[in-house]
Amino acid sequence: MLANKIMIVEDEGIIAMDMRSQLEGFGYDVVATAFSGQEAITLASRHRPELVMMDIVLKGSMDGISAAQTITKSLHIPVIFLTAYSDPATLRRAKTTGAYGYLIKPFRPDELRASIEVALYKHQLERKLKESEQWFAKTLHCISDAVIATDADGKIRFMNPVAETVTGCQLEQAKGTVVSELMTLLTESNRTVIENPVPKALRSLAVTGLDCATILVTRSGAELPIDNGAAPIIDDDGTVLGAVLVFRDVSARRRMENLLRESEERFHSAFDFAAIGMALASVNKRFLQVNSSLCMIFGYSAEELLASGLQMLTHGNDYDTLLDHYLRQVLSDELPSFQVEVECYHKIPGKIIWALLSASLVRNAAGKPQYFIIQIQDITDRKYAEQQLIYVANHDPLTGLLNRAQFHDRLTQTISSARRHASKLALMFLDLDRFKLINDTLGHRVGDLLLQAVSERLKSSIRINDTLARLGGDEFIVLLSDIYHIDDVARIAQKTIEALTQPFTLEDNDIVITASVGISVFPDDGENSQNLMMNADTAMYLAKDRGKNNYQFYTAEMTARSLERMTIERGLRHALTHYELKVYYQPQIDSTSGRAVSVEALVRWQHPEWGFVYPDRFIAVAEETGLIVPIGIWVLRTACLQARTWQENDGPFTQVAVNLSPRQFIETDLFETIKEVLAETGLKPCCLELEITESAIMQDPERTLQVLQQLHKLGVRLSIDDFGTGYSSLTYLRKFPVHSVKIDRSFVMDIPGDEDCMTLVRAIIALAHELKLKVTAEGVETGEQMAFLTTQQCEILQGYLFSRPASAEQLETDFNTAALKTFLSGNND
Ligand SMILES: Nc1nc2c(ncn2[C@@H]2O[C@@H]3COP(=O)(O)O[C@H]4[C@@H](O)[C@H](n5cnc6c(=O)[nH]c(N)nc65)O[C@@H]4COP(=O)(O)O[C@H]3[C@H]2O)c(=O)[nH]1
Structure with missing residues (x-):
């Protein structure tokens, strides 16, 4: 432990020394000795002793009491006076310095020591108390609540700055005032004055809370909502020292609470309603x-x-x-x-x-x-509504089956799954035969009902996991998944075809239809949905070609053929607009007069790369794609113009025969077109013969009959081409206003070798004559054929024997009418 530091102030050197040795003997540390009052102040401020032993009477102008005054007040160092004087005046003066001791010389060492120890202890106590007070005062200054402390009578002793602000009164003014005079308290609800909690706390000696809704009216009249309360201050022995009132301005909190309540109310009304x-x-x-x-x-x-x-x-x-x-x-x-x-x-x-x-x-x-x-x-x-839209977007509205787009998606997914599982699947492309005829004859309503009934039948003939869709028109498609054996596909296809052949009764009409089915198999016939669909479609066309009402599997040659078909289609479109089509003419000879009465117009295609293309290569494609309609009109116009030119220029021929395609009957207003072409070219109707195949008539007999009757009235000549090759009904033949029939080349070809053919030709000619129709034979290549046909009174002959089809210019220069006559008369003889 460090020794306490003491300073001695004594002007007598001997006494000072004696004092020093006594003090050091007690264990104190004598840090300095001053011999005058002035020196005492200087040394005290330099050495900061814990105690000064001060002689009152000193040499010089300043005595010990004056020096002690400065040392105690300014340096806060306790002083003990040592003096030989104890007169009342000196004692009074000494008291004013707040001295810690007063020893009258001479004193005993134990007295000295006791005085020193008491002074040191007292000073230490006082210092601690001061520190503690300062600490409390600082704390109360720092806290945000208002604090007012009173004495036991409720008189104010202390206020912190917050209390000063809230009450609007400074501590100095408020000190000693009864707290209830400083602040009036009201209840917020009815503004009645309430008692200050301090007197209550002092009376009850218990903590007294403030009503939450209390308003403080300050001296200036301002009103503030406050809360909190008062508590009595009681010391350890139970003496009531006073009370402390703690409160705070809660206006900011109130504002927040109000805002919160309003916001909650808003939320609740928004929530509830x-x-x-x-x-x-x-x-x-x-x-x-x-x-x-x-x-x-x-x-x-x-x-x-x-x-x-x-x-x-x-x-x-x-x-x-x-x-x-x-x-x-x-x-x-x-x-x-x-x-x-x-x-x-x-x-x-x-x-x-x-x-x-x-x-x-x-x-x-x-x-x-x-x-x-x-x-x-x-x-x-x-x-x-969305689901409905999705449904509509994915389904055919008439039958409710999947539509093309959705089927395509389904197929793509099923192919991916089949690929993963290395399984097979098959596509059945189904087209109703002659649906158009039903639509046109019985009306679209019945057509629609039929498509609905067909879709129901198809549903019942496929398996639950198979997918059925309508691609449009009379085209349906079935996706057969998990195929283990191709025979299963064939069986389903056959069952489907048979299911459709059962008559449908729709609005009192018994309707019999058939269907043609094309089948492609994954992965054999295509790796993706597009190829599989294309190939099933190709196979379906084969089924059509093979007499309809049957199914066909896709084969590789079909691809080649369909590729060729596509190339031809593209080429034909180009040909139409780039003048690559030509009309050739083949003379038709009157077997009796030997005169070339007419020519048949036959189309040719002068392809820039392929050269000369014959109709057998492109007419079927033109038929399928509908291109035959514009081609047919073009041929008709060209041929009529040519015939008219010959008529005007005294050319070799005055009449022309033009082939008509079945589609021209269905897809155009044929009668009007022909009328226009005749008017345009100036050719008389009687100079035009139209050749119609039996199949054209049979596709839509009612409509054909109507058009033919109009043409007949106009004066156009009509002839049935390829007679004998189809299923001509004699009834129709009788009903139709035709002028002639044309015996197909295939019958003429085998004359004279084939007796059956000759019998048939004889019968056709006899039948035609019976019906008052003239007969043309085509494909006459030999003299024997000509002789036979002439004998049978076949009126018109056409074939290589007389002339191959040729351009108009060629015929004009090469075709020798006179030589022909000679030739004919020679042969007839
Ligand atoms: N072997 C042989 N053949 C002979 C003989 N005499 C004529 N021919 C050929 O027989 C076909 C007669 O025409 P088609 O029966 O109307 O048969 C035509 C016709 O159905 C169609 N066709 C030609 N041009 C047109 C057209 O402008 N419109 C329509 N719709 N079809 C046409 O193409 C078919 C084939 O026409 P082409 O190839 O010009 O073939 C022509 C002609 O060149 C002969 O003595 N021996």
Whole structure:
């Protein structure tokens, strides 16, 4: 432990020394000795002793009492006076310095020591008290509450700066005032004066709280809401020292509370009366609060919902899990909020509600999740409308079957799956035979009913896992998945065809139809949906070619053929606009007069790369694609113009025969077109013969008859081409206003070798004559053929024997009418 530092002030050197040795003997540290009052002040401020032993009478102008005054006040160092004088005046003066001791010389060493120890202890105590007071004062200055301390009579002793601000009164003014005079307190509700809590606390000796809603009226008349209360100050032995009043201005808090209450009210009215469903739900998804819209949406009462949780609305479905997933993400702060469309259950069993559900989480100040705010919008109508739209976009409106786009998607998916599982699948492309005829004759209503009935039949003839679609018009397609054996496909195709051949009774019409089916198999006939569909389509055409009402599997040659078909189609379109088509003419000879009465117009294609292309290579494609219609009109116009030119220029021929395609009957207003062409070219109708094949007539006999009758009336000559090759009905032949029939080349070809052919030709000629029709024979190549036909009175002959088809210019120069006559008469003889 360090020795206490003491300074001696003594002008007598011997006494000072003696004192020093005594003090050091006691164990003190004598830090300095001063011999005058002035020196005492200087040395004390330099050495800062803990105690000064001061002689009162000193040499010089300043005595010990004056020096002690400065040392005590300015340096706060305690002083003990040592003096030989004890007169009352000196004692009075010495007292004013607040000296810690007064020793009359001579004194005993133990007296000296006791005085020193008491002074040191007292000074230490005082210092500690001062520090503690300062610390309290500082603390009270720092705190944000107002603090007023009173004595036991309720008179103010202390106020901190906050109390000064709130009451509007400084401590110096307030000191000694009874606290209730400084501040008037009113109740907020009815503004009656209430008693200050300080006297209450002093009376009851207990903590006295203020009513929450208390208003402090300050001296200036300002009013402030305050809270808190007063407590008595009682010391250790139970003596009441006073009271402390602690209060605070709560106007800011009140403002916040009001704002909060208003905001809560706003939230509640928004919540309760919102047009959309709203709920507060615990983190465990239990409803804590629900609004009436929510109850309305789901048909439950508020009590029912509050007794359950969000799961009640989605229980067990996929959206339950989805919702859970999102709520967990919000809880773990991965998502701030979310919005999701969920399928929910109404209270009425089986009733589905589609909800647009948004949720966000409310956390407390510490970030702890409190509850979810959930908003639910009923989007059932929109959802159903969307589903309806999706349905309409994916289905054929007439039959309800999948449409082409959707089928394509389904096929692509099934191909991917088949590829993964190394399994096979098959496509059946089905086209109704002669559907157009039914549509045109019985009307579109019956046509539609038929398509619906067909789709029902098809559904019943395929397996549950197969996919049926309508591609448009009378085209259907079936996707047969998981095929193990090609024979199974054949069986299904046959069953389908047979199912369709059973008559349909629609609006009192018994309708019999057939279908042609083309089949392609994955992976054998194509690796992707496009190829498979194309190849099934190609196979379907083969089925059509092979007499319809049958099915055909796709083969590789078909691809080549369909490629060729496509190339020809492209080429033909180009040919039409680039003048690559030509008309050749083949003379037709009157067997009796030997005169070339007419020519048949035959189209040729002068292809820039392929050279001269004959009709057998492109007419069928033109038929299929419909290009035959513009080609046919062009040939007709060219031929009519040529005939008219010959007529005007005294050319070799005055009449022309033009082939008509079946499609020209169906797709154009043929009669009007022909009338226009004749008017345009100036050719008389009687100079034009139109050759119609039997098949053209049979495709739509009623319509053909109508057009032919109009043409007949106009004066155009009509002839039936390829007679004998088709299934001509004699009834039609009689009914139709035709002028002649044309015996097909295939019958003429085998004359004279084939007796049957000759018999047939004889019969055709006899029959035609019976019906008052003239007969033309085509393909006459030999003299024998000509002789036979002439003998049978076949009126007109056409063939290489007389002339190959040639251009108009060639015929004009090369065809020798006179030589022909000679030739004919020679042969006839
Ligand atoms: N072997 C042989 N053949 C002979 C003989 N005499 C004539 N021919 C050929 O027989 C065909 C007669 O025409 P088609 O029966 O109307 O048969 C025509 C016709 O059905 C069609 N066709 C030609 N041009 C047109 C056209 O402008 N419009 C339409 N719709 N079809 C046309 O193409 C078919 C073939 O025409 P082409 O190749 O010009 O063939 C022509 C002609 O060149 C002969 O003595 N021996």
